Amino acid sequence: MIEDKIISALIGLAGACNNNPKTARTDNMVVKALAFPLLCPEYDDKALREIVDGIHSEKNSVAPGCAVCTAPCGNTSDYDMQRIYESSDEIRKVKLQILEKLQKLAAYACNNQESGRIPYTDGGFFYRALLYVGHNIDEAALHELLDEAEKMEHNIKSGEM
Secondary structure, three states: OOOHHHHHHHHHHHHHHHHOOOOOOHHHHHHHHHHHHHHOOOOOHHHHHHHHHHHHHHHHHHOHHHHHOOOOOOOOOOOOOHHHHOOOHHHHHHHHHHHHHHHHHHHHHHHOHHHOOOOOOOOOHHHHHHHHHHOOOOHHHHHHHHHHHHHHHHHHHOOOO
16 A cells, blocks of 8 residues: 555645646656655655655645645645544545555556656646545545546556557
8 A cells, every 4th residue: 555654745735736836846746656655665764754755845835835824724734544544444445446546547657757748647637536535525426536547547558548
């Protein structure tokens, strides 16, 4: 499973991007961070800290006022992953499946960046999925998102992407 600290920070970054324009680096940061555990399975705590620190740095670039806000709204805060683990069995299962699919799609994107375009970020799929995981979204909407991710994965495997 993806490291909780990475997902927690990415959900905060996705929240920042929901209300602020991304930078030229944001898509790349999101994709590389999601793919990191798959592409670098032998990582250590230092490498994990560097990824999380990079996400936080990008979040502060996207929404610089949030880092110094005296009345934080929580939209850009790191997500408490315990909320997923304390969800109902079905919600937890679907959210974890979505995260697994995101990781695989991100690894595919990282391995195919020579085109200069990162698949799935232009339409905001990664951001939308991270926000769905981080919010109380109804089960039907989560299943629709999982179906969308599965179709993307299928298209990759069949060479349609």
